[in-house]
Amino acid sequence: xxxxxxxxxxxxxxxxxxxxxxxxxxxxxxxxxxxxxxxxxxxxxxxxxxxxxxxxxxxxxxxxxxxxxxxxxxxxxxxxxxxxxxxxxxxxxxxxxxxxxxxxxxxxxxxxxxxxxxxxxxxxxxxxxxxxxxxxxxxxxxxxxxxxxxxxxxxxxxxxxxxxxxxxxxxxxxxxxxxxxxxxxxxxxxxxxxxxxxxxxxxxxxxxxxxxxxxxxxxxxxxxxxxxxxxxxxxxxxxxxxxxxxxxxxxxxxxxxxxxxxxxxxxxxxxxxxxxxxxxxxxxxxxxxxxxxxxxxxxxxxxxxxxxxxxxxxxxxxxxxxxxxxxxxxxxxxxxxxxxxxxxxxxxxxxxxxxxxxxxxxxxxxxxxxxxxxxxxxxxxxxxxxxxxxxxxxxxxxxxxxxxx
Numbered sequence: 001x002x003x004x005x006x007x008x009x010x011x012x013x014x015x016x017x018x019x020x021x022x023x024x025x026x027x028x029x030x031x032x033x034x035x036x037x038x039x040x041x042x043x044x045x046x047x048x049x050x051x052x053x054x055x056x057x058x059x060x061x062x063x064x065x066x067x068x069x070x071x072x073x074x075x076x077x078x079x080x081x082x083x084x085x086x087x088x089x090x091x092x093x094x095x096x097x098x099x100x101x102x103x104x105x106x107x108x109x110x111x112x113x114x115x116x117x118x119x120x121x122x123x124x125x126x127x128x129x130x131x132x133x134x135x136x137x138x139x140x141x142x143x144x145x146x147x148x149x150x151x152x153x154x155x156x157x158x159x160x161x162x163x164x165x166x167x168x169x170x171x172x173x174x175x176x177x178x179x180x181x182x183x184x185x186x187x188x189x190x191x192x193x194x195x196x197x198x199x200x201x202x203x204x205x206x207x208x209x210x211x212x213x214x215x216x217x218x219x220x221x222x223x224x225x226x227x228x229x230x231x232x233x234x235x236x237x238x239x240x241x242x243x244x245x246x247x248x249x250x251x252x253x254x255x256x257x258x259x260x261x262x263x264x265x266x267x268x269x270x271x272x273x274x275x276x277x278x279x280x281x282x283x284x285x286x287x288x289x290x291x292x293x294x295x296x297x298x299x300x301x302x303x304x305x306x307x308x309x310x311x312x313x314x315x316x317x318x319x320x321x322x323x324x325x326x327x328x329x330x331x332x333x334x335x336x337x338x339x340x341x342x343x344x345x346x347x348x349x350x351x352x353x354x355x356x357x358x359x360x361x362x363x364x365x366x367x368x369x370x371x372x373x374x375x376x377x378x379x380x381x382x383x384x385x386x387x388x389x390x391x392x393x394x395x396x397x398x399x400x401x402x403x404x405x
Contacts, residue, residue, distance in 0.1 A: 008187065012127040013135070015184050016120065018177035019079070020139040022086055023116055024146035025170045026109045027055055028257075030093075032154040036163045037102070047099045054103075054110050056228055056350040062114025063343025067204060067336045070119060075126065075331065076185040079119050083181045086112035087174035094167035114346075118338045121324035122331040132325040133272020137265060140318040144260035152254065206405070207336045210396045212327065215386035216320060216337070219281075220345030222380045223316035225352040226288060229373060230256050230310065232353040237366050238307075241299040252307045259311030267318045272326065280319050281384030287312030288377040292370050313377055323387070329394050329405075337393055352376055 030051065037043055070078050089108035096102040120139065128135040150170065157166040207213050234256060235249035244252075271277055291309030294302065320341065328334040356369035389396070394405040 009127065011180055011184055011187070012123070013138070015079075015177075015180040016123060016135065016139045017142050018173075018180060019083055019116055019120065020142035021146045022083065022090075022174045022177045023113050023120075024143045025150055025173060026086060026090060026113050028147050029150040029154055029167065029170045030106065032150065033158055033163045033166060036155070036158050040163075041098050043099050043102070047103060051103055051106055053350060054107050055113075056224060056346040058107060058110035059114040059117055060343045060346040060350070062111060063118055063339045063341075063346065066115050066118040067339040069115075070122075070335050071332070074185075074188065075119060075122060075335070076181070076188040079116055079123060080178070080181040080185040082112045082115040082119070083174070083178045086116070087171060087178050090167065090171040090174045094164045094171055114342075118342055119335065121321055121338050122334040125325040125328070125334045126331045129325075133268045133270075133322055136268035136272075136318060136322045136325070140264040140268060140321055141261065144264040147260055148254055148257040203332055204336045204340065206397050207333065207393055208340060210393050210400070211386050212389055212391075212393060212396055213337060213340060215383045216323060216327075216341045217344045217348075218379055218383035219316050219387055220320055220341050221348035222284075222376055222383070223314050223320070224345055224349030225376050226310070226313045226373070227317075228349050229353045229356060233356050233360075233366075233369075234307070234310075237295070237370075238299075238303065241295065241366055242303045243300055244303070252304060255304060256307050256311045259308060260314055260317070263312075263315035264318045267315050268322045271319055271322045275326070275390060276388070277319060277323070278384055278388045280315060281380055281388070284313045284315050285377060285380050285384075288380075289374055292374040292377065296367065296370050313380070316380065327392050329392055333393055 034043060066078070073081070086109055089105050089112065093102060093105035093109065096105055121136075124132055124135045124139070154166050157169060161168075230253065234253050238244045238249040238252060242249075267280060271280065287309045291306045291312070294306035294309065299306070324334050324338045324341070328337055352373065355372055356366075359368040359372065360366060362368075391399070398405055
């Protein structure tokens with residue numbers, strides 16, 4: 001490897017890691033400070049609900065439009081724009097003066113994060129084609145750390161420097177993430193490496209006609225549904241059915257979030273080496289169903305164990321990040337696949353937390369909602385059967401249509 005190529009690889013790695021921090025910090029740094037923010041201005045429950053819905057909705061919308069925009073602007077340039085917008089909106093959020101401006105800034109952050117979510121797997125495929133598993137481990141682990149770290153330190157930071165100062169710290173991380181992306185985009189543009197051919201609408205239309213695509217969509221929907229349902233309702237469920245106080249329930253939510261760290265460390269590398277993914281689906285389904293069963297049958301006994309088991313299905317997230325690279329031949333197809341999987345998957349994920357809230361209102365309990373959650377987890381079984389096919393999206397399309405991609 002030449003000094004120039006080594007420098008480019010190091011720059012790409014730094015860009016991916018810092019952006020990975022920004023992607024999850026943006027999501028995880030707000031909810032712990034809601035009560036603190038309410039001391040400065042009114043924050044109605046309805047507005048909190050809208051803010052809670054913002055991530056999956058914004059991510060779903062971003063997944064629809066990002067592939068087309070990327071083909072026009074180029075991969076590095078669009079990621080740089082997303083990083084800049086995220087940094088600006090996080091800074092604006094720190095200066096919000098009312099609930100509306102807080103919601104607007106938060107929506108802007110999530111829109112930028114949604115775009116970056118779609119593009120990062122393609123960046124990994126482009127710069128690390130022979131190290132997809134390793135680099136996916138690096139940035140998914142970074143994202144996992146950035147998921148559970150803000151809830152642990154956001155309140156102490158707010159006590160020391162105010163909630164605006166706490167938000168400012170995270171904005172500083174986002175600003176730091178912009179700098180290497182500007183350099184990477186400049187190098188790609190100078191070498192014409194970000195040049196994209198005229199947009200080919202046929203890519204997306206072909207991707208959606210391959211069964212593996214929809215298996216990955218359902219898999220992503222299961223992963224995101226479990227995660228966002230837990231973030232929205234797990235503390236309330238534990239308070240009601242396990243008799244916990246709010247502090248203990250919040251601690252178990254942090255434990256649920258922490259489960260993303262070990263799976264992010266091991267799953268991508270194992271998938272890239274073994275190329276067999278059905279065992280991961282089996283572990284995810286069995287673990288998730290066991291966790292729900294424990295909460296239904298013996299919620300007050302071994303509650304932490306049930307939460308740990310419920311935290312296993314989200315191992316599908318790093319698994320799918322790897323598959324975006326392994327199941328495609330080009331970064332263009334990877335962007336299209338990532339876009340459709342994340343847009344539809346996050347759209348599905350926005351429904352389950354709502355469904356649990358509705359069933360709780362109608363029944364006064366959580367039994368129906370937990371049974372519904374178990375049904376969603378079980379969907380990963382047929383999805384895993386189809387997703388386990390080892391051929392690429394392009395090869396599957398060629399086999400079905402009898403002609404070259």
